[in-house]
Structures are given as structure tokens and as C-alpha cells.
Amino acid sequence: MAVLVNDQTKVLIQGITGKQGSYHAEKMLEYHMEVVAGVAPGRGGQRVSGVPVYHTVQEAAAKHTVDASLILVPAPFILPAAMEAIDAGIPLVVLITEHVPVHDAMKIRNRAREKGIRLVGPNTIGVISPGKGKVGIMPGYIYSEGRIGIISRSGTLTHEISSNLTYRGFGQSTCIGIGGDLAVGMDFVEALEIFRNDEETDVIVMIGEIGGVGEEMAAEYIRKSGYPKPMVAYIAGLTAPEGKKMGHAGAIVSGNMGSAKSKMEALHKSGVTIANTLDEILKYVEKNQ
């Protein structure tokens, strides 16, 4: 039984009539997912790839059992869409949309926590347990079934690393795209907790990037909790020029954290192996699995 998603997961797609929504509804169905309903305000009664469309999440949830909502609506409409899914009590909400205003992301995250809803994203590719199920937009065939758990802030780097592993015979138990934004729902720590007791996951690959403090928080959690599984981390952005910062407020709160170096050092101190290149991730996995 995979964590988060499996072959029984019943999915709702919000924004299903849009270009992205209809395309990925098709791809989800090709991956043998049960897409039970779609939502598009003002478009209720239509069908997309045979999936019935409703005006509201409430309406869809009244007619169908829904385990997860995949949200593909454009950023300006994400706040009401996500709030609808959370208020309808859908246990897993995945926000794919990028360029979500951070104030909206904070509001959504706050509400999800109040209601005990698992929120993934925004700005993510979603979640996949290869061969079992996906609630996301990743091309299924570059992922394969196996025992590596992946937690990543970057969508395309997850594709890259998973496909590199796949082509070399290493499959993945679950890949969680936590998203690259500042105010994401699930962070590294929450994802690590999910993998902690997952019997299907032997080795964990963490993919971070510059900005934010998620990797530093994960390093502290790993150290304090005596994390039991072998782990390798790759941090993108070592050669990125440092952005100019306005005012002192950011530095007061996070000091020197946020750089690739700070993240690598923090994780290294917590006993995580640091991969300097993407190929070093493959070498680590070959040795440890």
C-alpha cells in the first residue's frame, strides 16, 4: 500500500475543461486512474474524456467518493478553487498551478492545516507511486516501480532524476513534488515523516534548490529525530548569482540561510550524503540499494 496515492485513489480534477485540465485528465486516465469527476464553474453537465463535469466541488463530492483533488486552474482563480476543495473535506489536495500569489498560498495552507487536509503544492508536478497511481502531471512512463522515495522542490529535476534512475533499473516507491514556492503545504519535514515508516521505501533522495529554509528545517528534523533511512540530497543553484535583497526584514528572519551552500552544509552535518552532481545520486543509489 503506497503512501498518499494508490490504484484505488478516486480523483477529482478542478479546471478540467481548460487546456491543461483536459490534457492531464486524459493522461491520468491513460495511467489507469479513476478520475470520478471534474469541476469547472459554469460548465456543469459537460463531459471531458467521459468524465462528468460539475459546477462546484461540493456538488461533485455529493455524487462521488473523492479521495484527492488535482487542481489545474489558472493562478488568479486558485484561492476560491483550493478553498472549495478544502472545505469539502477532500483528504488530499494537490495544487499544480505555478505563479500563485504568496498571500493566497499562505491562506490556503492555513485553512488546510485548520481542517486537517493534506495539501501538496502549489507549483508542483504532484505525487506519483509508479505503477500504482498518480495525482499529478508527470509523464508516467519515465517513472518506474521500485523502492526509492523522492522528495523534490523542482518538477523537472524530479523527471530528470526519476528517469535517470528508471533507465538504470532503479524504480521509485513514491515521488512527492512538494513544490518550489515559499508557502507550500507539505514541506520536506512532513514528506520525510511520511517515508519514515513506509515499508516500501528503502532509500530517500531529496532534491532541493536555492531559496527558503525548507532544506535547513529538514536537516534539523533529521538530526533531532534520528532519521532511520539512508538519504542523499542534491541542491540546485550553486552557481546562481545572489539576488539583491530589499530591506533588512528577510535577513533578520533567515540570516544567511537560503543559499545552496547553507543547505548543503546543514544537511551534511545531519549525516545526509550530498550529491555534487546529478550522477552522484545514481552512484549513491547503486551503492545503497
Next chain:
Amino acid sequence: MDCFEYEGKSIFMRYGIPIPQGRITDQQKGAVDIFNELGKPCVLKAQVLSGKRGKAGGIKIAETREEVEEAFDMISGMEIGEEKVRRILVEEKLDIKEEFYLGMTIDPFLKAPLLMFSLEGGMDIEELAEKHPEKLVKIKVNPNASTVDYSEILAKIGLENKDKMKDQLLRMMDQLVTLFHETDATTAEINPLVLTGQGELIAADSKLVIDDSAMFRQKDLNLEDRRDEDQDEGEKRAEALGLAFVPLDETGDIGTIAGGAGLALATMDAVRYYGGKPANFLDVGGGVTEEQMREAVRIVAAKKGLKAMIINVFGGINNCETMAKGIDQALDEVDKSMILVVKMRGHSQEEGWSILEKRGIPIVKHGTTEEAVKMLLSRIRGE
């Protein structure tokens, strides 16, 4: 979007936060006019986004007409950081009794807005926060609610500061919290917040940053598009097309294009790791069109002295066929001697590969980013 001081202050004013009297000018005569209107000693402040303004001599006090002219001439045309001074803010010189710090930002640990206050404001606030964290009060603000409990800040102020200041500060904190929520700010900072000899609290400076992702609903702020004054042509075109493009140092001779910020960073990192010099960062983003891809290639290829280019994309939220078509269109216009390697897989990969194969472009289909980078570097060396 970073706001200039005068823009931030005009937004402060809309929310009722008191600011010094004054306005901007780009003419010496304009500066003198403002000085005459105010009828008191002035401060001339270079309007740049860089934080090193004070130390670079971009702020001058003037008490006479001659001093205003002299200060204007010294500041105008200065370069601070890499920014040219184009506008100068001329405003009344405040009678400063005390300097405080009041600021808001988004706390990356809490993932919530944070309000911060200190009785010791000014340039050394970061040092103070590090060495004497007890002197800085931080309050988490609920992102879904506008009411905030300020009691911790009020307790800090102490008895020597009378009720009048407390009332003013309470009002100002409410105004700042409202501004922060309503303008989609990610930083809103008043440093210093000045207590004048007359007992008034005035925002002597402003540092305001508005979330780029929220600009679609912040048109009322009238942040005229001046940010591109220091951008080159390529940056302007990339911005207009919604491509995240950052030119790197002059000597870089390997162009990079990738889909997704993480992969774009990793591609640059790999070029550098194996001894190449990346020329730029370019993330085409999600939902990329043929036009965006074509222009991305043209913008990156336009750099002088560019030897080679690596394109590293996935068909995830993007489509390989669409991207290949864009690349194909651009190739008619770029220098034929430029060495190109494309790594591409994902949705519609077969269609994408076939378009590029007709052009004879080397494609990395199943290999890693590093294999693609190594292939590019060996081709540059003529191997």
C-alpha cells in the same frame, strides 16, 4: 516588484501612514522649487533600489538654495551598485528624536506574515537582531485574519513613552498590516520609523516589495514599468514573453535553456562543474509555446562570443513536439557555427525527436543532464 522609496511612500500615504513632505524630481530647478515650497532644510535622496545608498553618498542634507543645487549635482548621474540615479527625492529634514524599526515580511519557517518592531532602528538592525534578539519583537500574523494582538510590542515600549505615541504606533501597525495584505507585499519595512521632537511618528524611509505573481491584481498601485531601465534588450524581450532570463558574467560562452527553475539551475551548475562557463540562466516555465521557445533560443544565441548552447527540457507540463517546433524555427536565424545539444523527453517525445533529428541536432534521449553537458563540452573542444 521592488518599489523605489518614493513609490513605497506614496503607497504608505494611501494607507494613512505619515511620511515626510516632499516629492521627486530629475531637474536641478525642480529640486530648488521643492526646497522653496517646503521653506525648510531638506534631504536629497537618490532613488535607487540598492541598499548601499547612504554609504555611497546618495543622501545629502541641504539648508540653503546653493546647498540644494550642489547636492543635486553630486547625486544626479551617480551610479550606486549598478544602478544609475535617475530621480531624486527632495523632502523635509525631520527633527529626529528617536529612530525605531517597524517591518513586515513573510517568515519562511512559519510560512506566515511576520510583524517586527524594535526601539533601536537604523542601519544596524540586522546586527541588533543577531546579537540582541530580545530587542526585536516578532509577531506572527494570521494570513486569513486582519486582527493582530500587539500587546507584546506595546509592553516593550515602556512607560517613558507616553500614550500619544502608543496610539500612533497602534494605528500605524494596523495600517501596515492592512497594506501588507491588500497590496500583496512580501516585504514592507519602515526603517527608520522616526519619533520627531514634536512627538510625531513618521516613516522616514520605505522598503516595499510586491509579489510579482500578484501584479495582475495590483494595477492600482501604479508601479509604472521603470524596472527595465537597467535591462538590456534580451532581458526586456524575455520579460515581455514571460521567460525567466538572467544573463551571467561577460565571459560565459555556453548558453543554457531549461524547463523549470530547478533543472535550469542544475544545468548551469553542471556546465560549471565540468569546466564550462555558463552565459545565462533561462527557464522557459510551464505551458511553453512555439513562439516562447523560438524566442528563448534567439535571445540566448544573441550573446556575443557564444560558442554553444544546451537545451534541457521535459514534456511534463510542456509538450516536446511544441518545444521542438520552436527550436526548429529559431535555427534558421542563429549562427550555423553554434554548437547545440538538446536533451528532451516526456510527453510527445517521439514527435519532438523526429523534428530535431531532421535538422541533424544531437539529442540526448535517455541520458542524464551531465551526459548532455559532457557531450556539448567535448564537441566544443572539437572531439
